Structures are given as C-alpha cells and as structure tokens.
Amino acid sequence: MNREEIFDGLRQSPKVDVCVLGGGINGLSVFRELALQGVNVVLVEKHDFCSGASAALSRMVHGGLRYLENGEFSLVRESLVERDRLLRNAPHYVGPLPTTVPVFDVFSGIANGAVRFLGLSRRPSRRGAVVIKAGLAIYDFLTRKRALMPRHEFRGRRSTLGRWPALNPAIKNSATYYDAWVSQPERLGIELLQDGLSAGAHARAVNYAELKLTAPGRYAVRDTIGGMEVSIEPTLIVNATGGWIDIANQSLFSGPARPAPLMGGTKGSHLIIDNDDLTRALDGHMIYYENEDGRICILFPYLGKVLVGSTDIRVDDPETVRCETEERDYILQSLAFVLPTIKVRHEEIVFQFSGVRPLPASKDSFTGRIPRDHYCTFVETADADTADGGPPVLCMIGGKWTTFRSFGELAADFVLERLARPRRVATADRAIGGGRDFPADREAWITRVTAATAISPTRVATLFQRYGTDAERIAAFIALAPDMPLPHPGYSTREIQLLIRSEKVEHLDDLLLRRTTLAITGELSLEMTDAVLALLAAEKHWSAARQAQERARFLTLLLERHGVDEDMLSARNEQRSALCETTARSG
Ligand SMILES: Cc1cc2nc3c(=O)[nH]c(=O)nc-3n(C[C@H](O)[C@H](O)[C@H](O)COP(=O)(O)OP(=O)(O)OC[C@H]3O[C@@H](n4cnc5c(N)ncnc54)[C@H](O)[C@@H]3O)c2cc1C
Structure with missing residues (x-):
C-alpha cells in the first residue's frame, strides 16, 4: 500500500x-x-x-554485563533470552561476538560493587578481575540451559599480550566471553x-x-x-x-x-574507523574495556572497519544530536588508553553517529547508573x-x-x-525477514538460487550476506530485466530499484544511510551518491530542481550528523578509479 x-x-x-x-x-x-x-x-x-x-546503537545484542553491578538481574536474564532468540530468528543479521575484557586490577570494585548494590553509592569505580569473574559466572549461569555459545575463560597477562600485543601493557589479565552483534539494525x-x-x-x-x-x-x-x-x-x-x-x-x-x-535520555556517539593496524589488533574480538574514568567503552570489527564508542551525556531534545568534537576526542583518547601504540589519524574516521538512549526519568548524577x-x-x-x-x-x-x-x-x-482481544500468534520463535528458512548449508543454497536465476554465484552470495534468504526474491527480481552495474561494485540498478519500490523509500538518505550500509562503512563515493539519486529520481518522477534539493539535503545531513564532507566523497571516487586501474593492469 x-x-x-x-x-x-x-x-x-x-x-x-x-x-x-x-x-x-x-x-x-x-x-x-x-x-x-x-x-x-x-x-x-x-x-x-x-x-x-535504533540507528545509533553500539550494535551489540547483549545481556548487559555491566547492568549486573546495578542489580538489574531480571533485565540481564531477559536480554540474554532475547539475544539467543535473535541468534536463531535473525541469523542473517545477528551473530556471535567473542568479547575480551582487559583487566587492570585484581580486587578493585568489590567493596564498591557491594556498596552500590546496597544503594549507598552510585559512583563508577574500576572493576577488578574478581568482580568481572563474578559477572561472567552469572552470565554463564543464566545461559547454562541453552549454551548456544562457549563459556567464559580467563587468560593471564602473558597469554593475553601474546594474542593482543597492542593492548595496554599495564593489564594484569583478561577475560573472554561471548555476546552477539547486529550487522544491519x-x-x-x-x-x-x-x-x-x-x-x-x-x-x-x-x-x-x-x-x-x-x-x-x-x-x-x-x-x-x-x-x-x-x-x-x-x-x-x-x-x-x-x-x-x-x-x-x-x-x-x-x-x-x-x-x-517519563524520560531522561542520554546521548551516545560512535566513530567508524578505517585503520588496518587497529583491525588487526582486535584479532576478530570485541574489546570491552573500562576507560581511565571508569566508563565502559567498546570497539569491534564492523563490516571491514572498526566501530568505537561511546559517550553518555544527558540531553533533553533528541532532534539534532550529533557527535561533537569533545566526544570525538574522548573516544580517541579512550582508544589510545587501551591500545596505546595504535595511531588513528582524523582522516581515518570515515563516519560518525549519535543517538539518544531512551532511559527512564532519573535524578542519578552518574548516567551509567540509570536503569x-x-x-x-x-x-x-x-x-x-x-x-x-x-x-x-x-x-x-x-x-x-x-x-x-x-x-x-x-x-x-x-x-x-x-x-478485549485474544493473542493469536506468538513471536518468540518466529523468524524475522531473511532469517526465515535459513539454510544450514549456505553453499548449497547459493548454488540452488544461482541455478534458478542465472545470476553469478558471487552476486548471489553478496545478496545472501546482505538480505539472508530474502536474497532469493531479490535475485529473482534482478533476473527479470536487464541490469546495470553502479559505481559501487557490490550493487546494481535493479537491486536499488527494488529497495525503492518495496521499502518505503522517500528520501536519498533512507537508501544510503538505512536500507544499505554504503555510508556507515565509508564506501559511499560522490559518483555512487549521484547514481543512486538518478535512480530514485526516475522512480519518483522528480524534477531537476527536486533532485538538486534532495542532493543538498543529503550532503548537509552527511556533513552535520556524520562528519563526512563532499571532499571525502570525491576522494573515494579517485580511490575507486585507482583500484579499478590496478585491477585492470594486474588482470
Ligand atoms: C549510543 C547508544 C548505544 C546503544 N547501544 C545499544 C546496544 O549496543 N545494544 C542495545 O541493545 N541497545 C543499545 N542502545 C539502546 C537502543 O538503541 C534503544 O533502546 C532503542 O533503539 C530504542 O528504540 P525506540 O524505538 O524506543 O527509539 P527510537 O529508535 O529513537 O525511535 C523513536 C522514533 O520515534 C519517532 N518520533 C519521535 N517523535 C514522534 C512523533 N511525535 N510522531 C511520530 N514519530 C515520532 C522518531 O523519529 C524515532 O524514529 C543504544 C542506544 C544509544 C543511543
């Protein structure tokens, strides 16, 4: 409709x-x-x-280890149940995330944790190995019957630095446990x-x-x-x-x-960083760490880049929030604390985003302690x-x-x-979208859809990664009429046309920021922006003036909310041309 x-x-x-x-x-x-x-x-x-x-989260699908110290046991239990349901119901977007916590102390946080639990203090404090061990034991206990992912393990200092040599050498040991992440919320x-x-x-x-x-x-x-x-x-x-x-x-x-x-929201910002040393330093894990001020920060590999965050600042109006310079500096400082030898240049920040946590109204002076x-x-x-x-x-x-x-x-x-109406359908075990009929054998699924649509197996694999089993419907649509490549090698005109027609796309930013991951991954070039705009304009019968307006709206939004300017987008045109030339020469 x-x-x-x-x-x-x-x-x-x-x-x-x-x-x-x-x-x-x-x-x-x-x-x-x-x-x-x-x-x-x-x-x-x-x-x-x-x-x-819902576009600004840390992209963790988690029980919330740190909520245990606020005594929010039932929330953690419910979150872990829902996390495990999402791993089953939306396996195309939600996957396991090995998470490592660097530990800088042994006993810190015990007295404070007890005091906080008794409601005598709300102040954040360092969490030592004993406190983290206790939290992870509760995590394991709450998931013991389902056990979809391995239990936590502790490593000594030498073994930790052997695997993650870039970690701050002041660490005493580390703990690894499993949570989950969502690729395209x-x-x-x-x-x-x-x-x-x-x-x-x-x-x-x-x-x-x-x-x-x-x-x-x-x-x-x-x-x-x-x-x-x-x-x-x-x-x-x-x-x-x-x-x-x-x-x-x-x-x-x-x-x-x-x-x-009813509400007392706090703003949180994140950066997406394109730095190979940083990606390598994580070795596929999320690092869930405590900054020097006791705030929890995170970083993990995200669609070929690294996601780092976040801040926690009270705000009243969510309408215009964006990552401010001080927040960017705070996040980079926290990164320098946990991985002191990794140098991140400003031009390696390919995207940034900010949003407001909808927290219940609270007078708590420490935002991290709001339920x-x-x-x-x-x-x-x-x-x-x-x-x-x-x-x-x-x-x-x-x-x-x-x-x-x-x-x-x-x-x-x-x-x-x-x-006074009955519940007819339960959703607890209901797969979502492209998570339906998810194949145990991915390769066999790709072979079958390739044969049915005559689309190349590489392209079907890309569509499967992007849309789960919905890729079959999308591949069938692509196969129905001549398709054309776009300036981004992973996308084609028919795919974008289908998104426009079937996903209530009204503005260019709907497509480039939310229906696809082009902007957040730093892969969006000016050429691709214009190519997608041309497709959208054709579908919507937009005049040249409306197209220009839409282009200006998107570029302003990208600059003001996501720290990406037109020069960065143009530079990506050049990077792409250079890549194509190298590929052509080596081919
Ligand atoms: C920095 C940050 C990190 C987070 N990290 C995580 C995480 O890793 N894992 C996790 O589980 N959770 C995380 N969260 C929490 C999670 O993102 C939110 O709890 C969740 O997305 C809230 O969804 P929502 O639908 O309630 O709010 P929103 O997604 O904000 O949706 C509210 C919608 O209402 C619309 N709206 C506003 N006013 C009106 C109106 N008058 N009429 C019609 N529409 C209106 C808005 O446009 C908006 O789209 C994080 C949140 C933030 C901000």
Missing part, C-alpha cells in the same frame, strides 16, 4: 484500533505484534523508520515492518508523517512530504517515540493537565487517564535494542487487554 492508498483508506474509514507513534525498533516491534493478532493498526513515524536511537527494523504489513490490509505504516491534535481528544495524520491530512479516530494510541516520548505526549494533550515527564530496564504505562493527566476525552495513550519507556521483541510483546499485551 503506498502513501496515497493509506491516506485514502483512512479518509474513507477513520476508525482504527491502534495508532502507534514512532517507527524505531520498539514501535516497529509492537506494530508487528498487533498486526499479527489481526488488530487494525496504523504506525506513524515522523522521520524515517529506524532513524533515531536498520534493515532488521524494515523486515519487522514488512512482517507486520504482510499480515494484511488492516496493518498500515507511514513514515514522514505526524499525528496532529486538531481539537481536544481529536487527531489527524499529516503527511509531511505531500501535505495530505486526514482525520483518524484510534481507540488507543501507543507512544513508542523513545527519546521523544515526553515531547510527543505534550503534543497529544491540549489542556493544562499535561502528563509528567536500562523498560516498562509500559498508560499516561496519567491530573484529570483522568484519557487525553481530553480522547483515546488512552500507552507509553513505552526505556528499552534496549536487544529486548525489542519482548518489549513489543509486553506493550501489545496491554493493548490486547484494553481491546
């Missing part, structure tokens, strides 16, 4: 069961849950799907959306749209691209706007009895729990990316109870 069809449908029949506000991972999760139960649901996202915190969000939409015409979703209060308790959906506006009469609203939750709540109520603040758990509540005003006589608003507060399924399930159960 395209935008016009969605707005036409609502015009004809404005009554819906649920309007979900926010298309981050949690909004998409509750949308999918409700769609699968046959609930008439409309999701309204102000920007693009998964463009807020934004694409996984799109696949959740598609799973929901495929449940039937009762499930609709629109990006670049807002829910507007038109009179007390009355609402309209406004299309911020085409300007269409249509009244909507939801029985219930779900506020899944993450870091925007209080701002969104304010916009839903007109009277003086505004809801109390990471999630909960749902119907918003209360001073008068009643209904918005000016309008529908009740269920708010989703907090939540990690890892727990999106269980959080969506929890919110959906609240909704189903209010609507």
Whole structure:
C-alpha cells in the first residue's frame, strides 16, 4: 500500500484500533505484534523508520554485563533470552561476538560493587578481575540451559599480550566471553515492518508523517512530504517515540493537565574507523574495556572497519544530536588508553553517529547508573487517564535494542487487554525477514538460487550476506530485466530499484544511510551518491530542481550528523578509479 492508498483508506474509514507513534525498533516491534493478532493498526513515524536511537546503537545484542553491578538481574536474564532468540530468528543479521575484557586490577570494585548494590553509592569505580569473574559466572549461569555459545575463560597477562600485543601493557589479565552483534539494525527494523504489513490490509505504516491534535481528544495524520491530512479516530494510541516520548505526549494533550515527564535520555556517539593496524589488533574480538574514568567503552570489527564508542551525556531534545568534537576526542583518547601504540589519524574516521538512549526519568548524577530496564504505562493527566476525552495513550519507556521483541510483546499485551482481544500468534520463535528458512548449508543454497536465476554465484552470495534468504526474491527480481552495474561494485540498478519500490523509500538518505550500509562503512563515493539519486529520481518522477534539493539535503545531513564532507566523497571516487586501474593492469 503506498502513501496515497493509506491516506485514502483512512479518509474513507477513520476508525482504527491502534495508532502507534514512532517507527524505531520498539514501535516497529509492537506494530508487528498487533498486526499479527489481526488488530487494525496504523504506525506513524515522523522521520524515517529506524532513524533515531535504533540507528545509533553500539550494535551489540547483549545481556548487559555491566547492568549486573546495578542489580538489574531480571533485565540481564531477559536480554540474554532475547539475544539467543535473535541468534536463531535473525541469523542473517545477528551473530556471535567473542568479547575480551582487559583487566587492570585484581580486587578493585568489590567493596564498591557491594556498596552500590546496597544503594549507598552510585559512583563508577574500576572493576577488578574478581568482580568481572563474578559477572561472567552469572552470565554463564543464566545461559547454562541453552549454551548456544562457549563459556567464559580467563587468560593471564602473558597469554593475553601474546594474542593482543597492542593492548595496554599495564593489564594484569583478561577475560573472554561471548555476546552477539547486529550487522544491519536498520534493515532488521524494515523486515519487522514488512512482517507486520504482510499480515494484511488492516496493518498500515507511514513514515514522514505526524499525528496532529486538531481539537481536544481529536487527531489527524499529516503527511509531511505531500501535505495530505486526514482525520483518524484510534481507540488507543501507543507512544513508542523513545527519546521523544515526553515531547510527543505534550503534543497529544491540549489542556493544562499535561502528563509528567517519563524520560531522561542520554546521548551516545560512535566513530567508524578505517585503520588496518587497529583491525588487526582486535584479532576478530570485541574489546570491552573500562576507560581511565571508569566508563565502559567498546570497539569491534564492523563490516571491514572498526566501530568505537561511546559517550553518555544527558540531553533533553533528541532532534539534532550529533557527535561533537569533545566526544570525538574522548573516544580517541579512550582508544589510545587501551591500545596505546595504535595511531588513528582524523582522516581515518570515515563516519560518525549519535543517538539518544531512551532511559527512564532519573535524578542519578552518574548516567551509567540509570536503569536500562523498560516498562509500559498508560499516561496519567491530573484529570483522568484519557487525553481530553480522547483515546488512552500507552507509553513505552526505556528499552534496549536487544529486548525489542519482548518489549513489543509486553506493550501489545496491554493493548490486547484494553481491546478485549485474544493473542493469536506468538513471536518468540518466529523468524524475522531473511532469517526465515535459513539454510544450514549456505553453499548449497547459493548454488540452488544461482541455478534458478542465472545470476553469478558471487552476486548471489553478496545478496545472501546482505538480505539472508530474502536474497532469493531479490535475485529473482534482478533476473527479470536487464541490469546495470553502479559505481559501487557490490550493487546494481535493479537491486536499488527494488529497495525503492518495496521499502518505503522517500528520501536519498533512507537508501544510503538505512536500507544499505554504503555510508556507515565509508564506501559511499560522490559518483555512487549521484547514481543512486538518478535512480530514485526516475522512480519518483522528480524534477531537476527536486533532485538538486534532495542532493543538498543529503550532503548537509552527511556533513552535520556524520562528519563526512563532499571532499571525502570525491576522494573515494579517485580511490575507486585507482583500484579499478590496478585491477585492470594486474588482470
Ligand atoms: C549510543 C547508544 C548505544 C546503544 N547501544 C545499544 C546496544 O549496543 N545494544 C542495545 O541493545 N541497545 C543499545 N542502545 C539502546 C537502543 O538503541 C534503544 O533502546 C532503542 O533503539 C530504542 O528504540 P525506540 O524505538 O524506543 O527509539 P527510537 O529508535 O529513537 O525511535 C523513536 C522514533 O520515534 C519517532 N518520533 C519521535 N517523535 C514522534 C512523533 N511525535 N510522531 C511520530 N514519530 C515520532 C522518531 O523519529 C524515532 O524514529 C543504544 C542506544 C544509544 C543511543
């Protein structure tokens, strides 16, 4: 269903069961849950799907080792269960991540940990080997029945430096355990959306749209691209706007009895670094370490580069957050602390990103100690729990990316109870998108799809890595008509056209930042940007002026939010030409 069809449908029949506000991972999760139960649901996202915190995470799918010291045992247990489900339900995007913790002390943190656990102090402190060992033993205990990944092991100083010689020589020993990572969280969000939409015409979703209060308790959906506006009469609203939750709540109520603040977000930034010495120094592991100030930082190999982060700074408005110079310096300083011999030059930072953790409101002066758990509540005003006589608003507060399924399930159960509707479908063991029918034998799968589509096995393998088993549908589409190469060797015109047609792409940044990993991996050149823009313009019948506007919008966004300027993109044209020449000469 395209935008016009969605707005036409609502015009004809404005009554819906649920309007979900926010298309981050949690909004998409509750949308999918409700769609699968046959609930008439409309999701309204102000920007693009998964463009807020759900595009800014550290890309860890984890239990949260450090939440143990805050006493959040049930969150860690739930997160580990969800982590293991994602390893099974989305194996195309979620994989095991060996994680090594360099340890600088033996006994530090024990007294402090106990004091903190008793609520007597919130101050961060160094964590010694005994504390880390205790945490990892709990991790192993919580996963003992499933045991999808190896148990933790400790290494002495000599053996640690033998394997990771670039680590700070001040270490005493190290611990290695297993968690998981997600390669393309934004694409996984799109696949959740598609799973929901495929449940039937009762499930609709629109990006670049807002829910507007038109009179007390009355609402309209406004299309911020085409300007269409249509009244909507939801029985219930779900506020899944993450870091925007209080701002969104304010916009839903007109009277003086505004809801109390629920959120207290903190900003976190990351860098993507292209440095071979750094990649080699990690030897395939994530390094999960404590910076000199006691804050936990991470770095791990990410799609051919290295992801390093992050910061933790209180913010009120998530709208314009970006990685500031001081944050970049902090991250580089933390890197220099853990790997002192690795020198990173500024031009090796190929991308940076920032987002707001949607944490529950808290007065804690140490941001790392704010609880990471999630909960749902119907918003209360001073008068009643209904918005000016309008529908009740269920708010989703907090939540990690890892727990999106269980959080969506929890919110959906609240909704189903209010609507007096039964749950028909469970999602705990339901594969997501290209994780469905995932083959045990990857090579046999590639051979079969190659034979069926006559597309080269290398290209099918690339598509499989990018889309999981959805690659079969994409390969079949590519094979249907003549295809053309693009300035990036891994992509072709038909693939990009299919993404535009089937994944609600409205702007160039949707394609280059979220439907593909071109920008985040530092592989995007100016030539590729223009080639993709030309395809998008042809699909959308854009005028030259609209194309120019779209190009300017994207380049500004890339510079302001991701630290990538036009010169960097042009330089990548040259790098690519040089690479092609070398390949041609050696061939
Ligand atoms: C720096 C950082 C690192 C993190 N690392 C990890 C990690 O490694 N692992 C992990 O599990 N979790 C991690 N998290 C947490 C995780 O990213 C978030 O908890 C999760 O993505 C939140 O999803 P969400 O859908 O609630 O919010 P968001 O993804 O922010 O989505 C909210 C959406 O609501 C939309 N919106 C706002 N206002 C309105 C409105 N009025 N109407 C309609 N739409 C609106 C926004 O545009 C946005 O798309 C991290 C978070 C950050 C910031």
